[in-house]
Amino acid sequence: SMLNSKIPAGPLDQKWTEYKGHCKLVNPANKRKLEVIVVGTGLAGASAAASLGELGYKVKAFCFQDSPRRAHSIAAQGGINAAKNYQNDGDSVFRLFYDTIKGGDYRAREANVHRLAEVSVNIIDQCVAQGVPFAREYGGLLSNRSFGGTQVQRTFYAAGQTGQQLLIGAYQALERQVALGNVKMYTRHEMLDIVMIDGKCRGIICRNLITGELDRHFGHAVLLCSGGYGNVFYLSTNAMGSNVTAAWKAHRKGAFFGNPCFTQIHPTCIPVSGDHQSKLTLMSESLRNDGRIWVPKKQGDTRRPNEIPEDERDYYLERRYPAFGNLVPRDVASRAAKERCDAGYGVGSSRQAVYLDYAAAIERYGKIECGKLGIVNPSADVIRKHGMEVVKEKYGNLFDMYEKITGENPYEVPMRIYPAVHYTMGGLWVDYELMTTIPGLYALGEANFSDHGANRLGASALMQGLADGYFVIPYTIGNYLADEIRTSAIPTDHPAFVETEKEVRDRIEKLMSIKGNQSVESFHKRLGKIMWDKCGMARNEAGLKQAITEIQALRKEFWSDVRIPGGVNEMNPELDKANRVADFLELGELMCKDALDRRESCGGHFREESQTEEGEALRDDAKYSYVAAWEFKGESNWELHKEELVFEVAKPTQRSYK
Numbered sequence: 001s002m003l004n005s006k007i008p009a010g011p012l013d014q015k016w017t018e019y020k021g022h023c024k025l026v027n028p029a030n031k032r033k034l035e036v037i038v039v040g041t042g043l044a045g046a047s048a049a050a051s052l053g054e055l056g057y058k059v060k061a062f063c064f065q066d067s068p069r070r071a072h073s074i075a076a077q078g079g080i081n082a083a084k085n086y087q088n089d090g091d092s093v094f095r096l097f098y099d100t101i102k103g104g105d106y107r108a109r110e111a112n113v114h115r116l117a118e119v120s121v122n123i124i125d126q127c128v129a130q131g132v133p134f135a136r137e138y139g140g141l142l143s144n145r146s147f148g149g150t151q152v153q154r155t156f157y158a159a160g161q162t163g164q165q166l167l168i169g170a171y172q173a174l175e176r177q178v179a180l181g182n183v184k185m186y187t188r189h190e191m192l193d194i195v196m197i198d199g200k201c202r203g204i205i206c207r208n209l210i211t212g213e214l215d216r217h218f219g220h221a222v223l224l225c226s227g228g229y230g231n232v233f234y235l236s237t238n239a240m241g242s243n244v245t246a247a248w249k250a251h252r253k254g255a256f257f258g259n260p261c262f263t264q265i266h267p268t269c270i271p272v273s274g275d276h277q278s279k280l281t282l283m284s285e286s287l288r289n290d291g292r293i294w295v296p297k298k299q300g301d302t303r304r305p306n307e308i309p310e311d312e313r314d315y316y317l318e319r320r321y322p323a324f325g326n327l328v329p330r331d332v333a334s335r336a337a338k339e340r341c342d343a344g345y346g347v348g349s350s351r352q353a354v355y356l357d358y359a360a361a362i363e364r365y366g367k368i369e370c371g372k373l374g375i376v377n378p379s380a381d382v383i384r385k386h387g388m389e390v391v392k393e394k395y396g397n398l399f400d401m402y403e404k405i406t407g408e409n410p411y412e413v414p415m416r417i418y419p420a421v422h423y424t425m426g427g428l429w430v431d432y433e434l435m436t437t438i439p440g441l442y443a444l445g446e447a448n449f450s451d452h453g454a455n456r457l458g459a460s461a462l463m464q465g466l467a468d469g470y471f472v473i474p475y476t477i478g479n480y481l482a483d484e485i486r487t488s489a490i491p492t493d494h495p496a497f498v499e500t501e502k503e504v505r506d507r508i509e510k511l512m513s514i515k516g517n518q519s520v521e522s523f524h525k526r527l528g529k530i531m532w533d534k535c536g537m538a539r540n541e542a543g544l545k546q547a548i549t550e551i552q553a554l555r556k557e558f559w560s561d562v563r564i565p566g567g568v569n570e571m572n573p574e575l576d577k578a579n580r581v582a583d584f585l586e587l588g589e590l591m592c593k594d595a596l597d598r599r600e601s602c603g604g605h606f607r608e609e610s611q612t613e614e615g616e617a618l619r620d621d622a623k624y625s626y627v628a629a630w631e632f633k634g635e636s637n638w639e640l641h642k643e644e645l646v647f648e649v650a651k652p653t654q655r656s657y658k
Contacts, residue, residue: 003256003429003437003629003641003642003643004431005109005111005431005432005643006431006432006433007109007111007432008111008432012110012111012114012648012649013093013094013114013118015111015114015115016114016115016118016119019432019475020475023475023476023478023479024478024479024482024483025478025482026478026481026482026485028056030485031055031056031057032056032057032058033058033485033488034057034058034220034221034481034484034485035057035058035059035060035218035219035220035489036052036057036058036059036060036219036220036221036222036223036477036481037059037060037061037062037203037204037217037219037221037222037223038052038059038060038061038062038223038225039062039191039204039222039223039224039225039226039246040062040063040071040224040225040226040227040246040445040447041061041062041063041065041068041071041171041174041185041225042068042071042072042073042074042167042225042227042445042465043071043073043163043166043167043170043445043462043465043466043469044225044444044445044446044447044464044465044466044468044469045061045063045068045071045223045225045226045444045445045469046061046068046071046167046170046171046173046174046469047170047173047174047465047466047468047469047470048223048225048444048468048469048470048473048474049061049174049177049183049469050170050173050174050176050177050183050469051173051469051470051473051474052473052474052477053174053177053178053180053182053183054173054177054182055474056182057182057481058182059177059182059183059184060183060184060186060217060219061174061183061184061185061186062186062189062190062191062204062206062217063185063186063187063188063189064188064189064190064209064241064576065187065188065241066187066188067187068167068171068174068185068187069167069168069171070239071167071227072227072238072239072241072242073163073166073167073227073462073465074163074164074167075163075164075237075239075282076162076163076164076166076461076462077160077161077162077163077282077283077284077286077398078145078147078155078157078160078162078284078285078286078458078459079145079147079155079156079157079162079286079458079459079462080123080124080127080155080156080157080162080166080459080462080463080466081096081120081147081154081155081156081457081459081460081463082096082120082121082123082124082154082156082463083095083096083117083120083121083154084121084124084142084144084154084156085152085154086141086142086144087144087152087153087154089152089153090152091152091153091154093114093117093118093120093121094117095152096117096120096154097110097113097114097116097117097649097650098650099149099150099457100113100116100117100451100452100453100457100460101113101453101647101650102149102650102655103148103149103329103452103453103455103456103457103603104425104451104452104453104454104455104456104457104603105331105453105454105455105602105603105617105619105655106453106602106619106621106625106645106647106650106652107259107262107453107454107602107603107625107627107645108450108451108452108453108645109432109450109451109627109643109645110645110646110647110648110649110650111432112432112450112451113451114649115467115472116451116460116463116464116467119467119470119471119472120463120467122470122471123463123466123467123470123471124142124156126466126470127166127169127466128142130169130172130173131169131172132158132165132166132168132169133158133165134156134157134158134165135156135157135158135159135394142156143156143157144156144157145157145286145289145394146286146289146327147285147286147289147327147457147458147459148285148288148324148327148328148329148330148333148457148458149324149327149328149329149330149457149458149657150327150457151323151324151327155286155458155459157286157459159393159394159395159396159397160284160286160395160396160397160398160401161397162459162462163462166462166466170466170469186206188208188209188210189206189207189208189209189215190206190207190209190245190576190579191204191205191206191226191245191246191249192205192206192207192214192245192249192504192579193205193249193253193500193503193504194222194249194250194253194438194441194500195216195218195496195497195500196253196254196438196496196500197490197494197496199439200438200439200440201219201221201222201250201438201439201440201441202218202219202220202440202490202496203216203217203218203219203222203490203492203497204216204217204219204222205217205497205500205501205504207504207508207576209571209576210571211569211570211571212567212568212569212570212571212572212575213569214501214504214505216492216497216501217492218489218490218491218492218497220440220481220484220487221440221441221442221477221480221481221484222440222441222442223442223443223444223473223477224246224247224250224428224436224441224442224443224444224447225443225444225445225447225465225468225469226243226245226246226247226447227242227445227446227447228242228423228424228427228446228447229242229243229244229247229424229426229427229584229587230242230263230264230421230422230423230424231243231244231580231584232244232527232528232531232584232587232588232591233263233421233528233531233532233536234278234524234525234527234528234529234531234532235272235277235278235279235280235420235421235528235532236279236280236420236421236422237266237269237279237280237281237282237420237421237422238279238421238422239279240278240279243580243583243584244580244583244584244587245579245580245583246447247427247428247443247447248583248586248587249583250428250436250438250441250443251428251632252632253438254437254438254631254632255428255429255436255437255438255441255443256428256429256436256437256629256630256631256641257426257427257428257429257449257590257629257630257632258426258427258428258429258430258448258449258450258627258628258629258630258643259425259426259427259449259454259594259627259628260426260587260590260591260594260628260630261426261535261539261591261592261594261595261598261605262424262425262426262449262453262454262455262603262604262605263421263423263424263425263426263591263604264330264331264421264422264423264424264425264455264456264604265330265331265334265419265420265421265422265536265537265604266282266285266330266334266419266420266421266422266423267285267288267330267333267334267337267417267419268282268283268284268285268287268288268333268356268417268419269281269282269283269417269418269419269420269422270282270283270402270405270406270416270417270418271348271350271352271353271416271417271418272350272352272418272420273350278521280420280421281401281405282420282422283356283398283401283402283415283417284395284398285330285458285459286394286395286458287356287358287395287398287415288326288327288333288356289327290358290361290391290394290395291326291356291357291358291361291415292315292318292326292356292357292360292361293315293316293317293326293333293337293354293355293356293357293417294313294314294315294316294354294355294357294414295313295314295316295340295341295345295346295347295354295355296308296312296313296314296345296347297312297313297314297345298312299343299344299345300344300351301345301347304413305347305355305357305413305414306413314340314345316336316340317333317336320336320658321657321658322658323657323658324657324658328657329455329457329657330422330455330456330457330458330604331454331455331603331604331606331617332616332657333419334419334537335537335538335606335615335617337354337417337418337419338419338537338538339615340354341353341354341418347416348416352418353416353417353418354416354417354418355414355415355416355417356414356415356416356417357414357415358391358410358411358414358415359414361387361391362384362387362388362390362391362411363383363384363387364387365386365387365390365391366378366382366383366384366385366386366387366388366390367383367387368390369386369387369389369390370382370383370386373386388411391411392411399411402415419537421532421536423446423456423461424446425449425452425453425454425455425456425603425604426449426591426594427443427446427447427448427449427450428443428447428448428449429448429449429627429629429643430442430443430448430449430450432476433476433477433479433480434448434450434468434472434473434476435476435480436448437629437631439480440480442473442476442477444465444468444469444472444473445461445464445465445468445469446461446464446465448468449627450464451464452464453602453603454602454603454604454605455602455603455604507579508568508575508579509568511562511564511575511578511579511582512564512567512568512575514559514560514561514562514563514564515563515564516560516561516562516563517561517563518557518561518562518563519562519563519574520562520563520564520574520577520578520581521577523554523557523558523562523581523585524577524581524584526554527551527554527581527584527585527588530547530550530551530554530588531547531588531591531592533547534546534547534592535547535588535591535592535595537606538606538607538608539595539605539606539607539608540607540608540609541596541599541607541609544592544595544596545596547588547592548589548592548593548596551585551588551589551592552589552636554585555585555586555589558581558582558585559582562578564578586635589636590630590638593630593638594628594630595607597628597640598624598628599620599623599624600618600619600620600623600624601617601618601619602617602619602624603617605617612654616654616655617655618654619652619654621652625644625645625647625652626642626643626644626645627642627643627645628640628642629641629642629643
């Protein structure tokens, strides 16, 4: 169908250079006349707004939080990948490209992924120049750690709070442009629709979350940097406010949605502790770098972990995947944990957990430290003491967080972990220039579908967000805006703005007028349970068909029986939430439809009907080597468009991490 991904011609490793050499430019005087709207101020949004402001465009940036510093990017823990090869261990741009394509189970677009690998090296230089405090070796050189799906060490990190440090770097760049007058920042504003004029995106309608007023804003182009939709599952590691609304409104207006069923279940999260919980907490993948994952060899073993001798423990990832061990990609690690728990080997009171053990790492580091200090024949206690200090320096904040939440000391007993929803590879379909199927509307970072295929490798989300914002969009947006220099700002009393604002207002009034008996939260929770049970770590045809019917019924019930207290023209968090949950109730159905349509297993999308003899994901390249891009046609009605994936360099094979 009509999908043109605009991939430049030429050899893969020269496409981006060629593109930059030939794309259209906008001169400085014209940039000052062009207005760009950026929705969302996480890593992708803050870096894009700062970069475009620096170039001289007139930028307006919007976030629903009280400060860009609260964007969910702040929660990222483990690190950011870059093909610097500082460890001299065989890394290269090609290897980062190949690991990402293979990790994504050959369901990503080669040209985008290669560009990502190329610009990864610039990101580190940019962030170091901003003063981001990356971890360093004793001699002052930047340090790297291992992450899943790779055999080299390419992950740069700042203890267990890399996202926070990177976000503060991007935020400082953004605030500098705000102070210079190049960017106008709107906090506590939520985008509730896009405005279309003559087939192009020309602005947005926002709700001021403090006063409840609706605002109209014009832009020559609009950038959606609004993150992922993992909260459709209710329980996830996402911030409570993270939602799909900005992307979904664009989808309803004509932006195709790519691969909605590709969601990532992160293998190392603190297990669910009861029905009262409203979110989950991630334990960084970097912990798999030094920790060893195991379960007892005996089913239903109730002994304490420290009472179980070494030969009665099953280090199942090391057993099943000797080449990668505990560092297999996330989808593989998650399914392996589920398989052990389902087979009756789970631990903890719920039996829905496995152990992540640091004893061996503490001992290993302790011996190294004692050697450095010249301590001959150290006792076990001395080794432990020195080893704990090293682990504390690398992972201290994660260990503290675990102890606060569970009341257990992970230096003394192994952590209990279980997979949880974390990231969404699916998102708005974009071409090579990051433009959606709506002219003038772009999607960056987790909000687009672009770089991770069916499974993202750890430490690649921060890389993609900053790559899109700092190094891709400043070039590609010029290619579109160069033809817009004669378009003067369209006044917001234009009929399209009036009409779109009325649609938004009508929907809010409709929600408020239901005055039913059930809370927004209760609907969200029920939707999440359907999604997790039937479109979660494993999916099958019967379950997905049931899920679609159940979601349709739940949506009907929501629109007839939801209760939203408070008023419209005031601060009303329940109304904000109702708006978002109403969108999740539509998205959930599309995710199940996409999962049902893709009768193969790949990456995070595991169809029980399609697996190898050893229980691994079995792809069907002959039938499904495409991006599924769904066009909204009306309630419960979508049309599928396919972007065929052509692999010129990384030839698809059955993934093996053995």
